Structure formats: structure tokens, C-alpha cells
Amino acid sequence: MSNRCATLNKLIPFSCVDGPGNRQVLFLQGCNLRCLNCHNPYTMALCDDCGDCVPTCPHGGLSLIAGKVVWDNIACQQCDTCLQTCTKNASPMTKQLSVDSMIQSLTKNVAFLNGVTISGGEATTQLPFIIDLFNEIKQSPTLSHLTCFIDSNGHLSSSGWHKVLPNTDGVMIDLKAWGNECALKLTGRDNQKVFDSINLLAQAGKLYELRLLFIPNQTDYLENIDVLAAFLRQLSSSTRIKINAFQNHGVTNEAASWPAAKQVEIESFAQLLRDRGVTNLHLPNVYL
Incomplete structure (x- = not known):
């Protein structure tokens, strides 16, 4: 057993929207991006x-x-x-969660679970915890059937991915913009590591979902629709392409004044991708 700990912002015992099936979800504190449109900005920093x-x-x-x-x-x-x-952008409402206590929680609820998802903040900023947790799950006769997923912004090095992938069943990645200029504006960092992560995970057969957050007048998907579609087409047909609609609730800076994405805009964007051969698209079920 491992006494490795992570700084936890929130634990959701059961979720059906954070990967396949019914999942226990950990939201870890701390992020290496500073997205203008972040809906949970209090998860960015660690309390000092x-x-x-x-x-x-x-x-x-x-x-x-x-x-x-x-x-x-x-x-x-x-x-x-x-x-x-x-x-x-920190929160005092966090606690230290050990791998051992997480294993106990999963064991208690295992009859109702299909897997566990580590999210954030940015999950991979606390990579040693994830490695130890997934290793314990896969070695447990009681829990080994659970799938282990990571929800990430993609800013992890290839060496980091290689350390965690042996016991990881799937990864969900955000492609927040196509070009570096737009990525820098929206997140504070360029896109190179994100594309590297997407390609690495796709080649390893671990890219479960690629997500595109459509922000009207801000994201650069439409002006790059042909190259974006070509990039998406080269991914496995089993990789979900999920389009999320920007909403400004919870946003605390200039993005709070940005208009929310309307259903007609999302459907039009999706049709442009379909016209260019992109399949396995998933659109929002609810628009606020």
C-alpha cells in the first residue's frame, strides 16, 4: 500500500459525465494554465x-x-x-488525500463503479499520486477491473505520460485553441505540448476523448477549420470528439462578459466538421 498524498479540492463519489460508466472522480488542486475562461479559477493555485x-x-x-x-x-x-x-486563485477548502484512503473509498463503493477519473485543476501536476493510485488499483483483486482515466489539459511531458500510461486506460484532453497565438491569449501557454500529448496518446491507443471548447469570437477553430478537420480525421474513429459550449457562469475576469455559445453556433461548427469527414462527434445535451 502507498501513503502518497495529493491535495484534493473535491471528490465526487459517483459521476456519469467524467468518462464511461459510473465513476468516482477526484478533482485535484493546482493547475499549470491560467485560462481566462476557467469556470473553477479557485482550483488554479495552492494555498500559501x-x-x-x-x-x-x-x-x-x-x-x-x-x-x-x-x-x-x-x-x-x-x-x-x-x-x-x-x-x-487558491482555496483553503482542500485536504490531503492518501492513496490508501482512496483505495478504501473505492473498495467501499466498488459494486456501483465502472472506474475512477482524476481531474483538476490539472491532474498531472500531482503525477506521482496518480501513478501510485493507478498501480494500487490494477494490483488489487477487488478493484483491478475498474478503468483508470485522466482528465488533462495536455501540458505533460512525454516522459511523464510514459510513467503513468502503463496503468491508464484512457485520457481526455482539451484542445483549447488551434493556433499558438490564440492558445497564449486564452490559457497563457502555447499549444505545442498539447499536440505532442494528443499524438502520443493516440499512438498508444489511450486517447479516449478530445474536447473542443467553442467560445464565440475567441477560439480560432472556424478560421482553421480545414486543418483542424484534417488533424481530427487522423485520430482513431473510436476517439470521441466532444464539442463543449462556452458558458460564462463562474468566470471571474474579462471572459465573464463574453457571450455564451448558442446551440445554433455549436451545431453549425459540428456540421462544418462533418462536411470535412470528422466522425464520432458529441455535442452538448443542455445549453444554458
């Missing part, structure tokens, strides 16, 4: 224990002990005042 949020909590759910911000999840009323106070 500055203590600014402690006196603002109206329910006494936070305290500063020995220089560390301590979160009382019993007193906490999930009012998110601390998240609104923090200027660093």
Missing part, C-alpha cells in the same frame, strides 16, 4: 497560508494555526466567501 481569508469567514470555518490555514469542514457552510477573498 497567507491567512487573508481567515477573518472573512462568517461561520468560523477557517483558522490560522502554527502558520497554516486550517479548514473546518463541519463549521463550513460552503458560502465561498474565502474564494471571493483570495486574490491568488
Whole structure:
């Protein structure tokens, strides 16, 4: 067994939207991108224990002990005042989750589960935890049938992927823009590692889903539709191409004023891809 720990933002015991089947999902704290359109900006940074949020909590759910911000999840009323106070895109409402305790949770619920998905933030910023967890799952007679998935922005090196892939069944990757200029504007980093990750995962047969977030007047998919479609066509026909519609709820910066993607825009984008031979497209079920 492993006592390796990760900084956890949230655990969802059962989810049917984070990979195939019914899955237990871990949202790890910390991200290596700074996306303007992030709906969960409080997952970007790790708390630096500055203590600014402690006196603002109206329910006494936070305290500063020995220089560390301590979160009382019993007193906490999930009012998110601390998240609104923090200027660093961090959250004090995290906890350390060990591989052993996660294995216990999965074992307790195994009869209802098809797998586990590690998300974030950015899951791969805490790669050693994922490696140890997936290894323990695959070695467990009780849990080895569960599929192990990673939800990632693709900014992991090839050496990192090679370390985790032996026990990984599938990866979901976001292609947030086509060109580097647009990627830099939206995320703060260029696209090279993302394309490297997509190609590596596709060759390894581990690319379960590639996601395109359509943001009206911001993403550059339409002006690059021919090269985008050609790139998507070379992927396995089993790889899901999921189009997500941008919504501005939860966004805290300039992107809060961007218009939400309408159903007609998403369907038009999808048709352009279909006309160019892209298959296995998945569109949103709900538009807010």
C-alpha cells in the first residue's frame, strides 16, 4: 500500500459525465494554465497560508494555526466567501488525500463503479499520486477491473505520460485553441505540448476523448477549420470528439462578459466538421 498524498479540492463519489460508466472522480488542486475562461479559477493555485481569508469567514470555518490555514469542514457552510477573498486563485477548502484512503473509498463503493477519473485543476501536476493510485488499483483483486482515466489539459511531458500510461486506460484532453497565438491569449501557454500529448496518446491507443471548447469570437477553430478537420480525421474513429459550449457562469475576469455559445453556433461548427469527414462527434445535451 502507498501513503502518497495529493491535495484534493473535491471528490465526487459517483459521476456519469467524467468518462464511461459510473465513476468516482477526484478533482485535484493546482493547475499549470491560467485560462481566462476557467469556470473553477479557485482550483488554479495552492494555498500559501497567507491567512487573508481567515477573518472573512462568517461561520468560523477557517483558522490560522502554527502558520497554516486550517479548514473546518463541519463549521463550513460552503458560502465561498474565502474564494471571493483570495486574490491568488487558491482555496483553503482542500485536504490531503492518501492513496490508501482512496483505495478504501473505492473498495467501499466498488459494486456501483465502472472506474475512477482524476481531474483538476490539472491532474498531472500531482503525477506521482496518480501513478501510485493507478498501480494500487490494477494490483488489487477487488478493484483491478475498474478503468483508470485522466482528465488533462495536455501540458505533460512525454516522459511523464510514459510513467503513468502503463496503468491508464484512457485520457481526455482539451484542445483549447488551434493556433499558438490564440492558445497564449486564452490559457497563457502555447499549444505545442498539447499536440505532442494528443499524438502520443493516440499512438498508444489511450486517447479516449478530445474536447473542443467553442467560445464565440475567441477560439480560432472556424478560421482553421480545414486543418483542424484534417488533424481530427487522423485520430482513431473510436476517439470521441466532444464539442463543449462556452458558458460564462463562474468566470471571474474579462471572459465573464463574453457571450455564451448558442446551440445554433455549436451545431453549425459540428456540421462544418462533418462536411470535412470528422466522425464520432458529441455535442452538448443542455445549453444554458
